Amino acid sequence: MTFIWAFLIAGTFCALGQIILDNTKLTPGHVTSLFTVLGSLLAFFGIYEKLIELGGGGATGIISNFGYMLYTGALEGFHEMGILGIFSGMLTKSSTAIVGSIIFASIVALIFKPKD
Amino acid sequence: MNKEEYQKLVKKYEPKENKFENVIYAFLIGGVVGFITEGIIVLLMNFFELSRIVAGAWTCLIIIFAASLFTALGFFDNWMTKAKAGLLIPTTGFAHSVSSSALDYKKEGLITGLGANFFKLAGSVILYGILSAFILVIVRVIIGG
Numbered sequence: 001m002t003f004i005w006a007f008l009i010a011g012t013f014c015a016l017g018q019i020i021l022d023n024t025k026l027t028p029g030h031v032t033s034l035f036t037v038l039g040s041l042l043a044f045f046g047i048y049e050k051l052i053e054l055g056g057g058g059a060t061g062i063i064s065n066f067g068y069m070l071y072t073g074a075l076e077g078f079h080e081m082g083i084l085g086i087f088s089g090m091l092t093k094s095s096t097a098i099v100g101s102i103i104f105a106s107i108v109a110l111i112f113k114p115k116d
Numbered sequence: 117m118n119k120e121e122y123q124k125l126v127k128k129y130e131p132k133e134n135k136f137e138n139v140i141y142a143f144l145i146g147g148v149v150g151f152i153t154e155g156i157i158v159l160l161m162n163f164f165e166l167s168r169i170v171a172g173a174w175t176c177l178i179i180i181f182a183a184s185l186f187t188a189l190g191f192f193d194n195w196m197t198k199a200k201a202g203l204l205i206p207t208t209g210f211a212h213s214v215s216s217s218a219l220d221y222k223k224e225g226l227i228t229g230l231g232a233n234f235f236k237l238a239g240s241v242i243l244y245g246i247l248s249a250f251i252l253v254i255v256r257v258i259i260g261g
Contacts (some may be wrong), residue, residue, distance in 0.1 A: 003154055010150020010206065011143040017201035018142035022135045028204050029237050032213075035205055036245040044252040057154030060172050061179065062146075062206050066241065070249035078257060086253055090246060096173045097207065098242070100180045101214045102234075108188035109218035109230060 006058025009051055013062050032063050039067025069093035138200055145202025153179060153206070176207060183211035188219060213237035 017031050026034070039062075042048040048068040051059040059065060070090055077089015091098070153175055160171040186192035192212055196203050203209060214234065221233040235242065 003151055006150040006154035007147035011147030014146025014202045014205045015139050015143035017205045018139045021201055022138055029240055032209055033240045033244045036241050037248040040249040040252055057157045057175060058150030061150055061153030063210055067245050067249060070245050071252055074249050074253040078253060096176055100177045101211050104181050104184035105215035105218040108184050108215050109222050112188035112219060114219040
């Protein structure tokens, strides 16, 4: 069942993104930023957690999960250390994605030549 | 021929993009990516007896690695144009934007090229993600979380 929800949730987010791309003048950069903000908004209302429970990787595998991780990291930080925790906790969960993309992008940039 | 007539003519011969088809494509490809992501998580959980959170983090790394590698090999750009939002909204879009700007700006030097442009596209995701999360956490704290 999780698999079906994973398909539906990820698919719906992508379809929404495509509708925005096709019907407005927003660029892919706008849309990815928008969906990140949407992720932290859904986390704020407690909806994103439900989506992850339902769809597992379908919800954690999209860019909105980045916003969710930022929000929950900062909130957990606040519960541990107060105001300072918002600053120190914000990136704890999303560190994997950021450092991962920095390391892998650097490695491929060292090894490969750009195709044009 | 005046400007208006010319515009009409341009519109007539412009290839029509089928918006409905685009949305279906994005839905299906995005769905498949979500399905595969969940598949890798379940596989890792069963094979290495990892918790869901640890398996999820490894899956995130695997997908970022795959997207970076495919971008470097050159065929991911084609996929991105065909799949449209189907590959943009998943984590693959983020990884693709970082690795493609790293590859493209390498020739302009390590600092002024690669370093300065590394987060050219992904930077706004990080910036607005952090800003919105910060404001929302402050709101949550004020209304009593």
